[in-house]
Structures are given as C-alpha cells and as structure tokens.
Amino acid sequence: MTAIVTEMPPSPGAVIDLTRGPARFRSFWSDSLVFAGRNLEHIRQIPEKLIDVTVQPLMFVLLFAYVFSGAINVPGGSYREYIIGGILIQSMAFGMTGPATTIATDLTDGVIDRFRSLPSSRTAYLFGHYLSELAGMALATVVLLGAGLIVGWRTDADVLHLGMVSVLLLLFASAMIWVGTLVGLMVRSPDAVMGIAFTVIFPLTFLSSAFVPIDSLPNVLQTVASWNPVSVVIGAVRELFGNPVAPLTKHTWPLDHPVAAALMYCAAVLAVVVPLTLHRYRSRTTD
Amino acid sequence: MYDTLVRHTIDTQAASLDVVESLASSASEGVLAQGLGKRFGDLWALRDLDLDVAPGTVLGLLGHNGAGKTTAIRILTTLSTATTGAAWVAGIDVARDPVAVRRVIGVAAQEATVDGLLTARANLVMVGRLHHLSTGAARRRADELLELLDLADASTRLVKTFSGGMRRRLDLAATLVSRPRVLFLDEPTTGLDPRSRNDLWNTLQDLVREGTTVILTTQYLEEADRLADEIVVLDHGYTVAHGTPAELKTRIGSERIDIKVASRTDMIAAGEAAEPFASKPPTYDIEELAVTVPVREGVRLMDVMRALDAAGIDAIDLNRRQSTLDDVFLTLTDRDNPSEEVIP
Numbered sequence: 236m237t238a239i240v241t242e243m244p245p246s247p248g249a250v251i252d253l254t255r256g257p258a259r260f261r262s263f264w265s266d267s268l269v270f271a272g273r274n275l276e277h278i279r280q281i282p283e284k285l286i287d288v289t290v291q292p293l294m295f296v297l298l299f300a301y302v303f304s305g306a307i308n309v310p311g312g313s314y315r316e317y318i319i320g321g322i323l324i325q326s327m328a329f330g331m332t333g334p335a336t337t338i339a340t341d342l343t344d345g346v347i348d349r350f351r352s353l354p355s356s357r358t359a360y361l362f363g364h365y366l367s368e369l370a371g372m373a374l375a376t377v378v379l380l381g382a383g384l385i386v387g388w389r390t391d392a393d394v395l396h397l398g399m400v401s402v403l404l405l406l407f408a409s410a411m412i413w414v415g416t417l418v419g420l421m422v423r424s425p426d427a428v429m430g431i432a433f434t435v436i437f438p439l440t441f442l443s444s445a446f447v448p449i450d451s452l453p454n455v456l457q458t459v460a461s462w463n464p465v466s467v468v469i470g471a472v473r474e475l476f477g478n479p480v481a482p483l484t485k486h487t488w489p490l491d492h493p494v495a496a497a498l499m500y501c502a503a504v505l506a507v508v509v510p511l512t513l514h515r516y517r518s519r520t521t522d
Numbered sequence: 523m524y525d526t527l528v529r530h531t532i533d534t535q536a537a538s539l540d541v542v543e544s545l546a547s548s549a550s551e552g553v554l555a556q557g558l559g560k561r562f563g564d565l566w567a568l569r570d571l572d573l574d575v576a577p578g579t580v581l582g583l584l585g586h587n588g589a590g591k592t593t594a595i596r597i598l599t600t601l602s603t604a605t606t607g608a609a610w611v612a613g614i615d616v617a618r619d620p621v622a623v624r625r626v627i628g629v630a631a632q633e634a635t636v637d638g639l640l641t642a643r644a645n646l647v648m649v650g651r652l653h654h655l656s657t658g659a660a661r662r663r664a665d666e667l668l669e670l671l672d673l674a675d676a677s678t679r680l681v682k683t684f685s686g687g688m689r690r691r692l693d694l695a696a697t698l699v700s701r702p703r704v705l706f707l708d709e710p711t712t713g714l715d716p717r718s719r720n721d722l723w724n725t726l727q728d729l730v731r732e733g734t735t736v737i738l739t740t741q742y743l744e745e746a747d748r749l750a751d752e753i754v755v756l757d758h759g760y761t762v763a764h765g766t767p768a769e770l771k772t773r774i775g776s777e778r779i780d781i782k783v784a785s786r787t788d789m790i791a792a793g794e795a796a797e798p799f800a801s802k803p804p805t806y807d808i809e810e811l812a813v814t815v816p817v818r819e820g821v822r823l824m825d826v827m828r829a830l831d832a833a834g835i836d837a838i839d840l841n842r843r844q845s846t847l848d849d850v851f852l853t854l855t856d857r858d859n860p861s862e863e864v865i866p
Contacts, residue, residue: 262654265651265654266651266652269648269651269652272648273637273640273648276639276640276644277639277640280639280640280641280680281639344635344638345631345633345634345635346635346636346637347635348601348629348631348635349629349631349635349636349649349696350652351600351601352599352600352601352624352627352629353624353649353652353653354621354622354624354625354652354653354654355652355653355654521602521603522562522596522601522602522603
C-alpha cells in the first residue's frame with residue numbers, strides 16, 4: 236500500500252483530493268465538533284443557558300407530581316407514573332426553541348459570514364448545532380427521569396425496551412432539533428422564536444395525552460388528541476417504560492400501535508425537515 | 523490584447539475555459555476580475571468590474587455606501603456569486619473552487635464577525651480549528667496573533683465586553699489565523715478612533731511588506747491614499763476611475779481651499795481671483811455662497827488671502843483642507859450635481 240503511494244508521481248491534483256472521500260468526512264466531523272464545542276463553550280461562559288435543560292424539567296416534574304396528582308385520576312395506575320412520559324416529550328418538543336434561537340441569533344450576528352468564509356464544511360455548522368442540542372436534551376432527559384424517580388416514577392422496562400425507548404427518544408429529539416433549526420432559518424429575528432413556539436408547540440402538547448388521559452377531554456378534543464402525533468409518541472414512551480397508558484374510547488390506528496407509529500412519525504418528520512433545512516440554509520446564506 | 527482575449531474566451535465558454543484559467547493563474551497570483559457584475563432584482567449593485575491586483579500590493583476600493591464595494595468583496599470572497607463575469611483569487615476561480623479560495627484568503631467584513639459569547643482566545647482557536655489546524659497549532663497561532671494585535675491582556679475576556687476598536691483588532695486577528703495570501707478588508711477603520719486607525723494601518727503595511735495581497739474598501743480618500751498602490755473608484759456599481767493614488771490626485775487635486783463670501787457677485791470674483799492658484803477650475807455652491815478651489819501643490823493660504831484682498835473681496839471664511847471623497851465624485855461624475863463643472 237505504502238509502496239504504491241511512494242511510487243506515484245506527485246501531482247497537483249493530490250492536494251485537492253484532501254476535500255474528497257474519507258478525508259472529507261473526517262473534516263466534516265471535526266468541523267462539526269468545533270461548532271458543537273463552540274455552543275458548549277457558550278454554556279461555560281453563561282451557565283444560565285443550562286436552566287432550560289436542568290431546572291426547568293425538574294420544576295415541571297415537581298409541580299405536576301405534587302399539584303395535579305391529587306386532582307387527576309388515571310385509570311390503571313398512578314398519576315406520577317403517568318405524567319413522566321408526558322413531561323419528557325413536552326420538554327423535548329419545547330427544546331426546538333434552543334436551536335431556533337441560537338441559529339436566528341447567529342444569522343443576525345454577522346458571525347455566520349466569518350464561518351462561511353472559512354474552508355470548513357458548511358453543513359458542519361448545522362450538524363454541530365445538532366450535536367450540542369442533542370447533548371442538552373440528553374442532560375434534560377437524565378434530570379427529568381431522575382426527578383421522576385424521586386417523586387415515585389418507576390419503570391419495569393428490560394434492556395431491550397430501554398434500548399427501544401432510547402432510540403425513540405433520540406429520533407424524537409432529533410426531529411425537534413431539526414424543526415427548531417428550520418424555524419431558526421425562517422424567522423427574521425430571534426425574538427420571533429418564542430412566539431412561534433407558544434402558538435404551535437403549546438397547543439400541540441396540551442391537546443394530547445401528555446397531562447391528562449384523553450378520555451377526560453371534551454368530545455371534540457378527544458378526536459384531536461387521539462390523532463395528535465404527540466399523544467402517539469407519549470403513548471409509545473409510556474408503553475416502553477411500562478407506565479400506565481390510560482384506556483381509550485376513541486381508538487385510532489396510531490394510538491393502538493404507538494411504538495411503530497411514533498417511529499414512523501419521527502422518521503417522516505426527519506425525512507422532510509432535514510433536506511428542507513439544508514436547502515433553506517443554502518438559500519439563506521447565499522446571494 | 524490580453525483583455526480582449528480573456529473576454530472572448532469567457533464569451534465562447536466551456537471549451538476555452540481552461541485557457542482562461544491558465545492565463546489567469548500565470549498572469550496573477552493576486553486578484554483578477556473580468557467584467558464582474560451582480561444584480562439584485564432590477565438593481566445592478568455592481569457592473570463590469572475589472573481588476574488586476576498584483577501579488578503583494580494593495581488595492582483600495584473607494585466609494586460611498588451602496589457604491590458596490592461590499593458586493594465586490596463578497597463575490598471575491600465566495601460569499602456571493604456573480605451574475606456576470608469571472609474572478610480569480612491567487613489564481614483560483616472563485617465560482618469553480620470556492621473552498622480552495624477560502625483556504626488562501628482572510629476576510630474582515632464591515633461589522634466585526636467575532637463571537638461575543640466566547641473569549642478572544644477561544645474565537646481565534648475556533649477559527650484556527652475550522653482552518654483545520656491541530657488544536658495545539660491553533661492555540662499557538664491564537665497567542666501569536668493576540669500578541670501581534672496587542673490583545674494579549676484581554677485574551678481571556680468575553681468579546682462582548684470589548685470596545686469597538688478591540689473587536690476590530692480581534693476581527694483582523696481572526697482573518698490572519700491562516701496566514702492568508704490575499705486579505706479582504708471591508709471598511710476596516712470605520713468607527714475607529716484616530717490612534718487605533720493608525721495602529722491598524724501600520725499592521726496592514728507590515729503584512730503587505732511580507733507579501734500579502736490586500737483589497738480594502740474605504741470611504742476615506744486619505745486611507746486609500748495612504749495604503750493603496752492602486753485605487754478603483756466605484757459609484758452606483760460602476761467603475762468611475764481606476765489608477766494609482768498619484769494619478770487620481772493629479773486628476774482631482776489633492777488639496778482644496780473653500781472660500782465663503784457674502785454675495786453672489788463676490789463669489790464669481792473670488793473664483794476669478796483664486797484662478798492663478800488653481801489646478802482645476804473652481805466649483806461654485808450658489809446656495810452656500812462658497813467657492814471651492816482645487817489648489818496646486820505648494821500654494822500658500824496667505825497668497826490666496828492677499829489675492830482676494832487685492833480684488834476687494836470680503837471673504838467670510840477661508841479654509842484649506844484635504845480633498846474628500848465628495849470632491850472626487852464632484853470631479854469625476856456630474857450625476858449628483860449637474861451645475862458643477864466637469865472635467866472629462
């Protein structure tokens with residue numbers, strides 16, 4: 236192998252070859268890590284940035300576990316067992332505000348022009364954001380489940396089911412991060428992100444099985460909630476954790492097969508949103 | 523001959539493109555642009571820009587806001603694509619191999635493009651890493667540059683706490699991380715105090731001595747004069763003048779005397795009285811009752827005063843000053859002020 240290389244005459248093309256093949260992937264990966272490291276460094280400088288992935292999930296668990304557990308009745312189990320899956324998915328859904336805000340801020344900030352004038356891979360910028368946001372969501376999940384354990388949440392999942400729930404959470408988190416990235420590339424100012432999050436994510440998570448059993452909702456909302464993909468993902472998480480899944484009167488195929496349906500929803504969102512985001516990024520940063 | 527050849531091959535496209543490329547790279551390791559144009563909707567931000575910047579020299583792009591300076595820089599630095607024409611930076615076609623171009627250039631945009639939430643050092647290390655330096659090499663280079671640009675004491679401070687001048691210096695440091703062969707600076711001294719501006723000029727001159735090619739944009743004639751080997755004056759996207767600072771100054775006169783008078787008759791008379799000192803016919807501002815006389819080198823203000831006095835003109839104010847960009851435009855174009863005298 237080395238013999239072949241040394242026998243080859245040095246050609247000017249060899250220099251350019253650095254940007255292709257495995258070397259190109261390596262530099263994409265290391266560039267992504269640099270961008271992810273930048274975001275982590277931001278957190279080191281401004282630790283308050285961690286509040287939304289640490290204190291916030293903790294607070295949610297405590298509030299719901301103690302404020303609502305007496306008032307809401309979940310057939311076939313305790314509310315504290317029921318609520319954790321709901322809060323987990325809700326906080327991941329709201330997690331889209333993270334990448335949306337940081338990317339919208341970068342775009343208004345000029346620093347993106349610096350990155351674009353460097354020989355680094357352009358998509359690495361987005362992928363770096365993805366990696367650091369994913370790390371944030373992983374931390375939030377650990378905090379949230381830890382808090383759940385404290386208030387009495389338990390899981391009887393075996394290794395296989397824990398593996399499956401991890402895959403599902405990874406897919407859902409990825410989907411929400413890419414949605415957030417796309418939103419960040421669409422808005423004209425970072426301030427717009429919160430407004431969008433509250434008008435879309437808020438109803439989407441509350442009109443679901445996240446906080447109350449679907450059967451306790453008014454009739455029309457039952458229909459909405461049983462078709463809501465968020466209910467499906469939450470249902471899948473509860474099923475895999477072995478937590479109570481309140482019985483339904485309105486049966487839908489996705490809710491009856493939550494794990495398969497949730498995986499399909501997440502895959503579908505990723506399949507649509509990732510290419511759209513890359514395209515949007517290209518058009519937003521070229522003129 | 524060379525110009526027409528390149529143009530012709532661009533027009534006839536594909537097959538001859540390689541010829542253009544080899545021509546371009548052999549002709550210039552600096553920057554070469556042919557008929558560069560950029561259209562946004564109906565508006566041409568830049569039209570038919572031709573450049574031939576020799577390696578190790580400085581080109582100044584001079585013009586007001588919206589003249590097309592930034593557009594030109596953005597195309598040459600691969601941040602924007604040209605609607606017409608072609609450009610080569612260090613012999614590399616910017617449209618065909620933008621990544622290769624990015625490896626050999628440094629870009630300082632008009633607003634400082636550094637990350638406010640990182641320390642100065644972290645900013646430079648990040649840029650070094652994105653230039654694919656190893657972590658150790660990126661750190662060493664960062665420390666070198668912090669020292670060079672007098673930021674070593676502030677290296678661990680968050681950049682958002684920096685003053686405008688410090689941000690600009692850090693921005694320049696970030697553009698120097700990769701030891702670029704061609705440096706692009708978009709209005710590098712805008713918003714700087716005179717001392718910081720002088721420091722930056724000195725740093726730039728050192729870089730040029732070491733062989734870096736620099737393209738900078740500016741609104742200040744003084745800056746272009748001090749730094750540039752060659753100046754291109756842009757107006758509404760068009761090149762209105764192209765030459766060395768000396769040539770430009772010969773065309774417009776480097777100094778001016780403004781004479782303010784009390785009446786219109788005095789104004790005409792003042793213009794005639796100052797004629798012997800003028801390198802170009804004076805211009806008159808009827809509303810302000812002022813005459814601007816481009817003066818020959820070595821003319822003394824006292825002599826002009828005496829001449830005015832001898833002609834019985836009561837000058838309210840007499841002021842000698844360096845020519846400004848406005849004077850350049852008044853001399854080179856008649857668009858904004860049709861009543862002015864135009865030198866063809």
